[in-house]
Amino acid sequence: MAASPLHRHLSTISPPSPLQRLSTFKDRSNLPPIHSSSSSSPLDAFSSDPVFSAFLSPDFDSARFSSQALSSGSAAARAEKLEDGIRLLEKQLRSEVLSRHDDLLAQLSSLKDAESALSVVRSGISTLQSSVRKIRLEIADPHRQIRSKTIQLSNLHRTTELLQFTVRTLRLSKKLKDLMASSDAEPDKLDLAKAAQLHREIGALCEENGLAGISVIDEEMTWLVETGNKLRTEGMRVLERGMEGLNQAEVASGLQVFYNLGELRSTVDGLINKYKTQCVKAVSSALDMKAISASSGNFGPGGIHRSGTPQIGAGSKAKEALWQRMGNCMDQLHSVVCAVWHLQRVLSKKRDPFTHALFLDEVLQEGDPMLTDRVWEALVKSFANQMKSAFTASSFVKEIFTLGYPKLLSMIENFLERISRDTDVKGVLPAISSEGKLQMIAAVDLFQTSFLALCLSRLSDLVNSVFSRGTVPSKEHISRIILRIQEEIEAVKLDGHLTLLVLREIGKVLHLLAQKVEYQITTGPEARQVTGPASPAQIKNFTLCQHLQEVHTRVSSTISGLPAIAENVLSPSLGYIYGVARDTLTSLFHAMRDRLEACILQIHEQNFGVHGMDAAMDNNASSYMDELQKYLVHFRTEFLSRLLSSSLTQAVSTSSDTICVELIREMASRVLTFFIRHAALVRPLSESGKLRMARDMAELELAVGQNLYPVEQLGAPYRALRAFRPIIFLETSQLEGSPLLQDLPLSVILHHLYSRGPDELRSPLQRNKLTPLQYSLWLDSQGDDQIWKGIKATLDDYAAKVRARGDKEFSPVYPLMLRLGSSLTENSIALQKSF
Template sequence: NPTQVGTALQVFYNLGSLKETVSSIVEGYRASLEDNINNALDIKILTQPSQATTRGGPGRATMPTPGNTAAFRAALWTNMEKLMDQICAACGQVQHLQKVLAKKRDPVSHVCFIDEIAKDGQADILYAFWNTVTQILSSEFQKATNSSTFLKQAFEGEYPKLLRLYNDLWKRLQQYSQNLQGSFCSSGNADLLSELHQGEEDMQDIFMQKKQDYDPEKALKDSLQAYEAAYLSKSLSRLFDPINLVFPPGGRNPPSNDELDSIIKTIARAISICDIRDSLSCSVNKTVVLKNTVKMYHLKTSEVLSMQGEASQVIGPLTEGQRRNVAVVNSLYRLHQSVLKVVSGLTSFPSAAEHSIAVALETAHSLMESAIQPLLNSVGDSIEAIIITMHQEDFSGSLSNTGKPDVPCSLYMKELQGFIARIMNDYFRHFDCMDFIYDNTEAIAQRAIELFIRNASLLRPLGEGGKMRLAADFAQMELAVAPLCRRVSDLGKPYRLLRSFRPLLFQTSEHIVNSQAVGDVIAYSTILHFLFSRAPPELKSPHQRAEWSFARYSQWLDDHPSEKDRLIFIRGALEAYVQSVRAREGKEFAPIYPIMLQLLQKAMSTIQ
């Protein structure tokens, strides 16, 4: 009761012994706690049952026998729980005493009692007492565990239990602070009715007012650092063991599903042991353990990946190396999903810890990409090689009597459709993580459409029958890339490009130049390439003027993604045409030339 404590302090103040009395009380609490700590960790007291049943040489009483180790552990943790109660009670008393001293004033002189204590530099009683208690805890715990292997093993092996006791102690002290404020506010003593300082609502705030760089909770747990490190080391060892077991030296196979399940269960078990709402436990038993375990698994799986030529072949069935890579990707995916499930099931997981785990899991994603990259590269190269064969077909023909092309689509398009369907069935269907696969194959689909448009725009000569067949190829192109993606319409700009370019095949050059899609969806350089197909042979396309093959020009375009570079190269082809006309003393330019020149000038004005 604050009023009763205030009355007692007034008596000692009147007797002139306030300082001495307060110092004596606080010192009594300190001495009592020191005795309690020593008794709680006294190996002789903890092994008393063995003394009653065992006789022998010196030292036997301080060493638990194998049969009563469980009793020793039970006694130890019972003592630790009592010790936390004693620390909480003593700190509560000192905290209560400091609050009363801070609010109580002498009715005659109006001197605040805490100012009277402060004359000897003792105003911060709680800070001094807490600092002393935490130092005693650190020194006595270290001394006890250094002298007893059994105590050391108990605290290291059951560190989560020790940490839980410390967390509970700190929460109880915080709760006591809040309850104490309530008792002050309800006190009937006029001297104690003034509002408490806002910063004194709990122990943490009291300490922070006095010492900006002092963390009382950290000071409490500093005595656990050695046990934390030992527990972490053992946790990692327990988690690394099953990983090392399934990846023997020289082994070339990823773990089976059963072996991976064992690893995942071990991780989940380690995390669930210490699911405590505390940043320290997250660091020890969640963030560090998970991150390092995931890293270890990634390291081991990277060693069994096949990155040789057999990993990239797309001609025959899966090779042994490709099967191994599929198994690696599937195991990484399962581990990734399982760890995310474990993390999401935890009652408390700070954002910083989640970020740390996310960074570790990103390594799995990168490793999965590395495993499939040789195959993706080979598929992309094969698709480009097929598309470029469209130039080996004849698109110069006129319309047949029926007004329809002779074949519904070109041979290269049939080959492309068959190839994509086969590689999805023969290679990619073996992966469990189809969302991950689509994230990568959709990029191939986008690239395929861009290459198709590029080469289609370079076709020349292009007759009316060729236009009809090419229009059919446009429609078939959507079907060709469909297996590579979730929905073709999700491919973004390449899909809009495919849809926008097809109608231009049958429009006049003037309509094409004025189309809203030109310069927005369809690049100016692509349209200019297409208009070359409507020019006479002497107006050579840029690659013809340079005497390049289609493949070389396509590579040049890849190496020069800048629209300005491409337009300058096209301008060179137009200028060469003008020079050739003048050289032969021609009377006029081809009708398409002024239209192309106008479009080129418009395009150049938009990029300068």
């Protein structure tokens, strides 16, 4: 092949070029150093000079330098100095040129050779460019041909693909048409899932491969759109039918259709929004006064007022219509919540048979709330807003729901209970949580607050009206208050939480009632007299006590069937009622107790140390006991007969929990205990005195049993009285082993033993020179350990006197009292440790 112009040109310039002859050209860096005629370079002097050093700086600014020179005031001198510097530099430059003259000439010769070589190179480059242009012309035409063929091949390939996709689309379309045609005769046997899958495949082929614009495809697309709409309609019909009937199979089939269509998420979102709207409409419709008016005959001419109040005479119909619509609303909300829960349940179980994808994962993204939560949130929000609006805008609805709040709350709780019961399936989340239930109940808190306030107002107004005139209320008035309280409790007893709230309000009313009674109690001397007949003030106190007793008894009976927590709510108020009721009688019973104790204290004025048969044969009771019996008979006749509706014996046996009976029992126990204490302090006590004291105890037992309380039912005080009678007749040596000691306080035994000891063994009463009343008051305020300390002091004094005389023997009661006293101390210490 002949050499191309490019090769021929390259062969002509292959010999060494003139550039290779530039080896004689030397870099300036290789030049010999310059020797200045002076000892140092001018530049060195310039760098140390304050004026010229500025010119060596890389950021030198001529304008700034000139400005500084002009402002310094010596511009002429500085200009002259600059002229000297220029002359010095020119002189130095001239010296440098002269000293390097030969080297500069040699460099100039090398530059001429280089210029000659460059001209040869330019000629070669021009020849090369000419050759390249020729080559370009030779290859341009083949390139155009290749590019055209490539485009043609690409078009053929794209056309082939379109034909293949079109054929496949037409085949799938025909398959779908055959499927749809076969179902025309039997629509219920249409395989919606398969048809939806074919529809999605056809649509995906057309969209992904750009088949739009192909006439045959465009014709099919029109039919495909109609078919898609039909499949969506049928799929939605199956889905809604399954949700209404809670049929999992139908819901799963409907969801599969929309999954195959690729529209599962949007379809579910649409359903949820639809159910949200149904909830809002159901609540709005239930409280729509215009709709209520229309459904109940328009309430006559005029319908309803702007405030939502029906015309006169139409209230009962409106009330019935409102409650009926609320019931329908609860039913609709129940159906919606259960349907959404059923949908969520199927989504959480259903998987695509081919991809095994869980439908719930396709519908919900991470962090999205559950379907039931979304619907419940909208339901509660709408319900709360409507209730708040009805409370403020419609006085009629406010009144109905306030008066009938227990019914409204029961309706809501039944609705919540139905949902919980109907969606309680093992392994499946419930439709609503506990928090969701509380949100629904909280939506009617306005009516609850109003209901409780109305309850308190009704009861308080009734109490205030009964006590408004300052007179003692009648039994009928008190019965009316109790009946109203029972009605309030009866209205809410089916709901535990509401019952507690109402009981708190009733507690306030009971407190108010007790306060009203407390203001009317008479506490002066007239209320404390026990010698004459019952005064009007005392009769008034008796009536108030009976009223409070009636309230306490009947209210306690009403709540006895409720849980313990309900009783705890009313316990403080009932306790206050009980306390005020006791206060009405406390002064009377205290006065009577003091009177009886004063009679018993006269035992110390009697002579129980007398000896002789005449004293022993005297069967008459002591004078103090006769006086005590007279006071007891008078108290029973004038006071207890008014306090107790029936006979005394029957009253204390059948009404043991009444306040009056409790006070009687306490007083009877105190009389027996007080008598035993002072009988034990009697000293000296002869044999005939013991018989007389035994008769007094028998008379006391009879008097207390007949006039106050059956002594057999008094317990420990009665057993102590029955034990003390034989104790006084026992020999001192027999006392320590007697079982009778178990029924007597050891302090009583110790005090009695003083009567068996010598005169020099003085009792604490004698040692401290106290009156029997003073010593008795001291005994009431002290514990066993302090009592024993007082007794022990007397024993120590006695022992000291015996030792002082030089005697070695003590009275038999001395060691016995020490032993009994030590056991008394041990029992007291054990009792303290037990607490």
